[in-house]
Amino acid sequence: MAKEIPDIIVGRLPRYLGVLKRMAQEGRQTTSSQELGERLGISAAQIRKDLSQFGEFGKQGTGYSIPYLIENLEAILHVNRVWDMVLVGVGDLGHAIARYQGFSDHGLRTAMIFDNDPKKIGQRVGNFIVQDSAELAEKVRQAGIKIAMITVPASAAQSVANELVKAGVKAILCYAPIVINVPPDVHVQYIDPVIHLQRMTYYLS
Amino acid sequence: MAKEIPDIIVGRLPRYLGVLKRMAQEGRQTTSSQELGERLGISAAQIRKDLSQFGEFGKQGTGYSIPYLIENLEAILHVNRVWDMVLVGVGDLGHAIARYQGFSDHGLRTAMIFDNDPKKIGQRVGNFIVQDSAELAEKVRQAGIKIAMITVPASAAQSVANELVKAGVKAILCYAPIVINVPPDVHVQYIDPVIHLQRMTYYLS
Numbered sequence: 001m002a003k004e005i006p007d008i009i010v011g012r013l014p015r016y017l018g019v020l021k022r023m024a025q026e027g028r029q030t031t032s033s034q035e036l037g038e039r040l041g042i043s044a045a046q047i048r049k050d051l052s053q054f055g056e057f058g059k060q061g062t063g064y065s066i067p068y069l070i071e072n073l074e075a076i077l078h079v080n081r082v083w084d085m086v087l088v089g090v091g092d093l094g095h096a097i098a099r100y101q102g103f104s105d106h107g108l109r110t111a112m113i114f115d116n117d118p119k120k121i122g123q124r125v126g127n128f129i130v131q132d133s134a135e136l137a138e139k140v141r142q143a144g145i146k147i148a149m150i151t152v153p154a155s156a157a158q159s160v161a162n163e164l165v166k167a168g169v170k171a172i173l174c175y176a177p178i179v180i181n182v183p184p185d186v187h188v189q190y191i192d193p194v195i196h197l198q199r200m201t202y203y204l205s
Numbered sequence: 206m207a208k209e210i211p212d213i214i215v216g217r218l219p220r221y222l223g224v225l226k227r228m229a230q231e232g233r234q235t236t237s238s239q240e241l242g243e244r245l246g247i248s249a250a251q252i253r254k255d256l257s258q259f260g261e262f263g264k265q266g267t268g269y270s271i272p273y274l275i276e277n278l279e280a281i282l283h284v285n286r287v288w289d290m291v292l293v294g295v296g297d298l299g300h301a302i303a304r305y306q307g308f309s310d311h312g313l314r315t316a317m318i319f320d321n322d323p324k325k326i327g328q329r330v331g332n333f334i335v336q337d338s339a340e341l342a343e344k345v346r347q348a349g350i351k352i353a354m355i356t357v358p359a360s361a362a363q364s365v366a367n368e369l370v371k372a373g374v375k376a377i378l379c380y381a382p383i384v385i386n387v388p389p390d391v392h393v394q395y396i397d398p399v400i401h402l403q404r405m406t407y408y409l410s
Binding site for chain 1: 244281283307311354375383408
């Protein structure tokens with residue numbers, strides 16, 4: 001396996017996969033780096049270069065087979081299987097994510113949800129019963145879950161992350177507006193709308 | 206004004222600002238590129254280089270004044286004022302965003318929310334009454350709103366974006382898992398948890 005791929009390239013692969021899957025839904029069979037680039041706002045040369053890190057997927061003149069490229073990208077990203085995820089924090093956003101239908105086609109599945117609020121524990125949210133955060137580490141370890149989404153307030157995010165790491169989680173999607181500290185073998189991604197919005201206000205006047 | 210700053214650098218500034226504001230909340234007065242780097246997982250050299258694009262903010266030996274750097278970054282990002290935003294789509298996620306308290310300290314404010322579902326129009330969500338999407342373009346234009354958040358289903362996102370662009374919106378934060386087409390003077394950022402999660406499954410096995 002190619003181990004030395006820069007993370008910036010890895011970060012673009014899910015976007016390629018997403019567009020390819022939408023093309024497949026549209027009934028399309030082949031595409032080109034030009035078309036992918038136009039859809040994504042990335043240069044065709046960049047896309048060819050990124051994909052060439054992983055193999056020879058396109059043919060000069062005929063472009064890429066969409067099903068073949070989807071199959072390969074899913075294998076590269078390890079989403080040719082289903083990953084169980086744990087969600088911690090059932091506030092407004094946690095609620096929305098617990099009920100989100102958009103994971104299932106993408107190798108991901110929310111499997112358990114937790115909160116520490118006695119009023120929420122035992123309640124039904126979407127297909128889940130809210131479980132007690134006090135049992136988080138044990139339940140997650142038993143289930144062998146490797147991926148977590150954190151939607152607790154910023155003040156609680158680090159201690160939740162610590163529990164998750166203890167339980168064996170290796171990938172955390174953090175919605176709390178704070179940087180969390182984890183061991184080097186644990187991956188963290190952040191989603192904070194303020195970061196995205198301020199990146200755009202720079203250009204407004 | 207420095208016009209030629211690469212967008213990748215602009216994209217890091219909100220993260221610097223966020224960490225600095227948390228340090229200020231902790232009562233801190235000064236910091237260093239080393240400390241910022243450790244908190245953010247970015248090299249100190251990168252941070253110094255990024256900030257030097259905009260002026261001389263640090264002093265050799267004493268580091269950065271946190272209040273001074275905050276003031277400057279807020280001015281650079283144009284968030285030393287409050288931007289009104291419109292939210293379109295009051296499903297689970299739209300609900301969560303309409304009620305989100307985390308914008309107000311960051312130069313941002315949700316001002317109006319819209320949906321096209323007759324059952325939702327007129328309902329109260331957080332501090333807002335859901336307005337009819339049929340009136341979206343007119344209301345947004347009248348209010349002079351330049352920033353929008355889209356939380357409608359993927360199938361509706363492009364037509365909502367078209368309405369927003371017609372109304373004068375110049376920055377769109379799109380939560381729908383689709384790439385939208387807008388004129389070159391309109392900025393778009395995407396938030397899609399699948400993209401972030403698949404970037405991490407790459408490293409899991």
